[in-house]
Amino acid sequence: MINHIFFQLTTFTYLLSSILYFFYLGIKKEGFGKAGSWIALFGFAINTGAMIIRYFESHRLGIGYVPLSNMYESMVFFAWSIVGLYLLFERFYHSRGLGAFVLPLGFLAMGVTMLSLSPEIRPLMPALQSSWLVYHVITSFLGYAAFAISFGVSLIYLVKKTDREGNSLLPDYKALEIINYKAIIVGFLLFTVGILTGAVWANYAWGTYWSWDPKETWSLITWIVYAILLHAKYTGRWGGRKMAYISIAGFVAVLFTYWGVNYLISGLHSYAS
């Protein structure tokens, strides 16, 4: 399994990149930040390559599917989405300091996968053979990744000292609020599309677009948390700290939808473990 080796290499690169970003924040040398970004980009390329290799390896085994069908594959795609979206944000907002809070999430996702999930390529049960599944997984996980970035930004918001005495490499409060909002609207739109494509798929596979199974219900709960956050933002009644707390609560709901439901509650999605 060549793909697994490349995923292990990806994990290592994300760790290295996280460490470089930490040094950048601590020592405040531009070089560390630049190295962190380049290593992150390099890891992202390996991550991409490994997914492509896995696609071809599944075909060589005579199974042949888009590798987005089990926990291992969704996790490596999750890490890919976090790092990819982060690199885009870094480009747009010219702020490398965020990397020290976001890249570790990509590393954690990869690390947990390498340590605890089976890399085996197994044949797909009939219900999973649908192109709607591919759209569902891609949009859901890009949405999750945007929420992960919002989580990282909110952590910075809460641990940061005031603008004047805090670390000069971290964006100021205003900028953090804007980045958090952008990450959430990107995430909310993608996550909504993810829920809807999942519903369409369920209708093709099981004849019902919504059956209140735990995964569906928890995705709705997550959706509601972010909907409340957006309404609070538009009516302008809550301050930045409160928004940061709700962003973190939203990401906890994301994690429960993703893992909690699979490992603590069983349902239609239990095959995805």
Add this chain to the structure above:
Amino acid sequence: MNRLLKDIRGVFLSVKTTIFLLISIALVSIVGTIIPQQKEIDLYINWYGETLYHLLDLLGFLNIFGSWWFQLLLVLFMTNLVVCSLHRVPKVWTLRNQNRRERIGRLGPYVTHFSLVIILAGSLIGNIWGFKGYVNIPQGESREAIMLNGSSQTLDLGFSIRCDRFEVTYYPESEMPKEYASDLAIVDRGREVFRKTIQVNDPLRYKGISFYQSSYGVLPPQPGERKAELEIIPKGNGSRGYRLQIGEGEMKEIPKTGYSVQFATFVPDFSLDKENRIISRSNQPNNPAVQVKIYQNGKLSFNGWSFLRYPDFHGSKDDTYRVKFLNYSGGGKPYTGLMVVKDPGVWVVWTGFGLLVLGLYLSFYFRRRS
């Protein structure tokens, strides 16, 4: 009276109400995922004890998403959405002097909220004018009525549906099913009008009713009905195989050899238990196997198992013969299990989905720049 109406309208206009309703729906939903919903009574009594079970049942906690108070929450939420949207319509019309981009952006929240109303309306239409049920059709037979879910009622379809063939295909060298497929035909007023091979993820639709591949099984066989097709290949001397049809329990002599073949037993789902005894894991033909005995002049010279799905696997230490299990028949008729759904609201729901995505896009990307 007028004042009361105004007060009620005021409550529904408040964003606090919206947030209160959203939080309530979320909290109730969490409970609905912690307490398993709509399970058997025995299981509940086992988990919670008799008293707590009756209390939970009375409060509707065992079927939360179908309970009247959950539906009420959804209706209140809808009312809130409609009232808030209508209230803000005059404001939008007065924003004429804004640029085009800003006006489109202002439409976003309306489209979003309206789409949620549409989606719920669509699900309501499905609940009122649709149905969900199932039907099992043995291969070669037809059915005109289906069983409705959650009741003992049958429903006449007004046409008949025939299953010509049901088949499970497996991945090579694996026990994982690759596809379940049924050849279905619709017979309406005596004429065959429609044919389709359905699979999981690919249903048949006729007159607004969809038939989904959902399960399968095998009817119990009639005694003495099962027949196997075998190929016997004597080892060595490069001789060609001999094919024969043989009934369960039957003994057949192979001409000009002095050997007799006996079809001893059949198991539909071959497996070994912890003590290495042969068992059938289920009644489903997941791994059909036959035990074949071969006698030479009345003396047992071969005794082994052969597998339909693993023709090259030798289940015997005896190497005097190789026995290939080619096919079998009469082993109980397979039937296909279909889920039957009529949902006239589904297109309304899809429309709502489209509007929801459009509405969010407009809200997020055409907003005034701050």
